[in-house]
Amino acid sequence: GAGVSQSPSNKVTEKGKDVELRCDPISGHTALYWYRQSLGQGLEFLIYFQGNSAPDKSGLPSDRFSAERTGGSVSTLTIQRTQQEDSAVYLCASSFRDREVQETQYFGPGTRLLVL
Amino acid sequence: AQTVTQSQPEMSVQEAETVTLSCTYDTSESNYYLFWYKQPPSRQMILVIRQEAYKQQNATENRFSVNFQKAAKSFSLKISDSQLGDTAMYFCAFISGSSNTGKLIFGQGTTLQVKP
Secondary structure, eight states: OOOOEEEOSEEEEOTTOOEEEEEEOOTTOOEEEEEEEETTTEEEEEEEEETTBOSOOTTSSSTTEEEEEOTTSOEEEEEOSOOGGGOEEEEEEEEOOOSSSOOOOEEOOOEEEEEO | OOEEEOOOSEEEEETTSOEEEOOEEEOSOSSEEEEEEEEOTTOOOEEEEEEETTOOSOOEETTEEEEEETTTTEEEEEEOSOOGGGOEEEEEEEEETTOSSOOOEEOOOEEEEEEO
16 A cells, blocks of 8 residues: 655755645554654654644654644644754654554655755 | 664675674663664665564564574664665664654664675
């Protein structure tokens, strides 16, 4: 079946603008994750959704970052008033979450964000 | 805090030969999961292999196998009969069995170049 998809593939924006990054998980996957990949910080966990709720938002770098998930499917990561340090690849992953087992996460191709 | 360390930033191997990528981790937990992911230039993070800590047998997937040394907290990846398509960045990742967020903790990655 179809894998995790993300859009846009690449995004160039000016400092101070808002951006929205979209993730479509694998159909039937209950859990969705956002990670950020940057040269300086490596791969960082940002947020996790089980269904439409995000129990722990402490991984978001600042209050300029927010995320939502609707219908237990599509998720949007929004960055307000972008800064140059937000430049990175934003990866989305999904899994069929089970309380007893940590299921494998399957990743999308990422969105490369460049803030000028 | 749990950490994952990949001490080899870059490696190279001749086509058809065998190469081993190193990974060590630090945790006080006994129940956890370990993964190797491959990230080619396309950015798509692809699962290579998964190991449950409670399983003593080393996981294998075709040409890929791991050497899981629980006491030493070591999780190396062996690639046999290397192919040009194996050229990619490889990430070792850890997840706690008790994690409520599904947070994967990644190493810094090893860039592998397979030479013809």
